[in-house]
Amino acid sequence: MEILDPTTEAVTQTIAWAARPTSLQGKRVALIDNTKFNSDNLLVRIGNILKQEHGVAECRMFRKHNASVPAHPEIVAEMEQWADLVVAGIGD
Amino acid sequence: MAATLTSKRLSVRDEADAIEMAYDKGWSDGLPVVPPTEARVRTMLEGARLEANHQVGIIRDRAVVISAEKVAINAVMAGCKPEYFPVVVAAVEAIADHRFNYHGPGTSTGGAGVLMIVNGPIARRLDINAGDNLFGPGWRSNLTIGRAVRLVMRNVCGSRPGLLDRGTLGHPGKLSYVIAENEAESPWTPLHVERGFRPEQSAVTVIASDAPHQFYNQLSNTAEGVLTTAADDMRISGNVMGQSTYVVVLAGEHMRTIAAAGWDKKRIRQFLFDKTHNSYVHLKRTGRMSGDLAAGDETRMRPLTELENILVVAAGGRAGAFSCYIPGWGSAKNSAAVTKEIK
Numbered sequence: 025m026e027i028l029d030p031t032t033e034a035v036t037q038t039i040a041w042a043a044r045p046t047s048l049q050g051k052r053v054a055l056i057d058n059t060k061f062n063s064d065n066l067l068v069r070i071g072n073i074l075k076q077e078h079g080v081a082e083c084r085m086f087r088k089h090n091a092s093v094p095a096h097p098e099i100v101a102e103m104e105q106w107a108d109l110v111v112a113g114i115g116d
Numbered sequence: 117m118a119a120t121l122t123s124k125r126l127s128v129r130d131e132a133d134a135i136e137m138a139y140d141k142g143w144s145d146g147l148p149v150v151p152p153t154e155a156r157v158r159t160m161l162e163g164a165r166l167e168a169n170h171q172v173g174i175i176r177d178r179a180v181v182i183s184a185e186k187v188a189i190n191a192v193m194a195g196c197k198p199e200y201f202p203v204v205v206a207a208v209e210a211i212a213d214h215r216f217n218y219h220g221p222g223t224s225t226g227g228a229g230v231l232m233i234v235n236g237p238i239a240r241r242l243d244i245n246a247g248d249n250l251f252g253p254g255w256r257s258n259l260t261i262g263r264a265v266r267l268v269m270r271n272v273c274g275s276r277p278g279l280l281d282r283g284t285l286g287h288p289g290k291l292s293y294v295i296a297e298n299e300a301e302s303p304w305t306p307l308h309v310e311r312g313f314r315p316e317q318s319a320v321t322v323i324a325s326d327a328p329h330q331f332y333n334q335l336s337n338t339a340e341g342v343l344t345t346a347a348d349d350m351r352i353s354g355n356v357m358g359q360s361t362y363v364v365v366l367a368g369e370h371m372r373t374i375a376a377a378g379w380d381k382k383r384i385r386q387f388l389f390d391k392t393h394n395s396y397v398h399l400k401r402t403g404r405m406s407g408d409l410a411a412g413d414e415t416r417m418r419p420l421t422e423l424e425n426i427l428v429v430a431a432g433g434r435a436g437a438f439s440c441y442i443p444g445w446g447s448a449k450n451s452a453a454v455t456k457e458i459k
Contacts, residue, residue, distance in 0.1 A: 027134050028152045029124040030143050030189040030271040032180055061406070092220025092450045094177055 045108060049079040054107035056095055057087045070111060119168040121154055121185055138193065143271055145263065145291060149193035160188040163198025164205050164459075172205055173212025175273050177219035178280075182208060186272045187264070194264035200242060200257055203320055204264045206458040207232050210322040211265070215452040221324030221445045222275045227283030228324040228445035229290040230269075231363060232262060233429055235308035236318030238458050239296035246298035248433035250365070251289070251328055262292025287327035295431050301368070302430035303375040310381065311455045318458040323361050323427070324445035329353060333370070334437035339377035342370045343384060346441060347391035351420055353443050356394055357404050361425045361444030361453050364388065367432025370439045381428040392420035427453060 045051060053074055055067040064085065071083035084106065086099045095103075095112075103110055128134040134151035138144045150156070161168055161184060168185035175182070184205065191204050211218055211230060221228040234244050245255040253259070275281040283290070299306050308319035333345040346364065364384070366374065374384065396413035399405035405418075425448045432439065445451055 025130065025134070025151070025153060026125045026127055027137070028121060028154060028157055028185075028189050029126060030152060030186065030193060030267065031141075032186065032272050032274070033124060090447075090450050092217055092224065092446060094219075 047079075048074060048109070050081045051108040052106060053080050053083045054103040054110045055083055055085045056099075056103075056110060056112040057085050058091045059088055060091050067111065121157060121168050123185060123189060125154075142276065143193070143267075145266060145270065147263075147291075149267075150195050152189040152192040156192045157185070157188045159198050160191050160196065160201050161185070163201035166201075166205065172208050175212055175218045175222075176214070178274055180273050182212060182268065182272050187268055190267040190271055191260075191264040194267055195256070195260040196264050197256070197260075200261050200264075202458050203232075203234060203238065203242070203244075203257075203261050204268075206320045206456040207261070207265045207322055208268055210320060210454040210456040211269070213454045213456070216322060216324070216454045217451045218273065221451045222269060222273060223280055223282055224445065225282050225284045226445050227286040227290070228326065228451075229287055229293045230262070230265060231289065231323045231325040231442060232265065232294045233307055233321045233323075233363070233427075234294065234296045234318070234458070235299065235306045235321070236313070236458070237316065238318035240300070244294065244296040246296040246300075246431045250295050250367070250432045251293070258294045258296075259292045262289075262294040266290060266292065289325065289327055293325070295365070295429075297429050298371075298431045301434075302371065304381045304428070304430055307427060307429055308455060313455070313457065319455050320458055321427070321453055321455040323363055323442070323453045324451045325361075325363065326354060326443045326445065328365070328440040328442050330438055330440045332438055337373055339374040339379045339384075340387070342373055342439075343387050344391065346439065347388050350388065350441050350443075351392040351394055352402075353420075353441070355443040355446075356399065356420060358443075359419075359421050359425075359447045359449070361427065361448045362388075362421050363427045363429060363442040363444070364439070365429050365431050365442065366439045367436065368434035369437050371430050384428050385423060385426045388426055389419065389421075389423045393417040394420065422448065425453075 057064045074080040088095050131151050135148045138149045166184040170184040172182045242257045244257045269275040309315055313319045331349045333342050336342050396416040
């Protein structure tokens, strides 16, 4: 007998990765605050380390609407214009 | 002409082999499944008069398109009868609605189940339980409809425990979590009518939810008495900082006591809203709110949730002075209750 596969079959797609910077010197870094408690404090610390120890020129915080949704198009567009790098992925 | 089924086909020796294969491939929730043969899947699709390639929903954050074919395969595996299929389809439409925000409750450490409340004539026709052992065992429709939706979440949307379903605790409702409102005995406006549907329409409301929290009050013969107990339990529940949806399920004895006082759902909702505020001092002292105690914290109050996010449902056995409330996942802004017509 035959049975049918209940899962989503992955469709192959190509993702164009942005080129990785070879150095952080003089770069502008966007920090995505996902609104979880203390995530902003953690990101400020990360930003300071990037500036003090890695020569990053400037860090700026971008705040999502809430933790369980993707970053909204307005801040994505702004980050695209302004930033060389983005720090995302704060969890619990 | 029925559309071709496009899912990958796998050969197995017999039904027992198919059940084991479902375990091996990680398709099961832990219980044996009904092997999804083409004939069974086609009969399931006919139950909702849907073509296999019909698009039931899209989970944008996961880049997943949910086809009727995949929903039908999972409904077969769950043990649904074909006549249950329209309920499963409507519930999947609801969890794919952007207001439900699938990726949040489908992934979160909060471990939400999907509570499904069925209203309208289909609930009686399919014998969806609204009485004794409301959340418990014994009713094929309740158990298999919810199981089908969870299998769709697992197999189609990628919510596999330990991978993209990161629930810290989860709860038994994540196997199946389906109830009907007891419209036959309820004195109140049914939930779906409150949410914009006509009484003769059938609808399912989905809410990303914790497990049911039961409360007991055998002393009071007044609406205030019963609901004061409910409010006292609710205001210390897990989501007091979350401003989530709350479902309040009032079973037979409590329903009759409250109805005898002439209270409608609106008044119940208002009473619970008024009585479930927490003081800042309580929230800070119990580790729920950050910051040192400040002057005025004794009288500064925070509501448990918003008035319109308290959903009142009449359901549960006739005997016993028990009812329950069910806190929603996270906050209602992150995941809202969604109601869809069952067609």
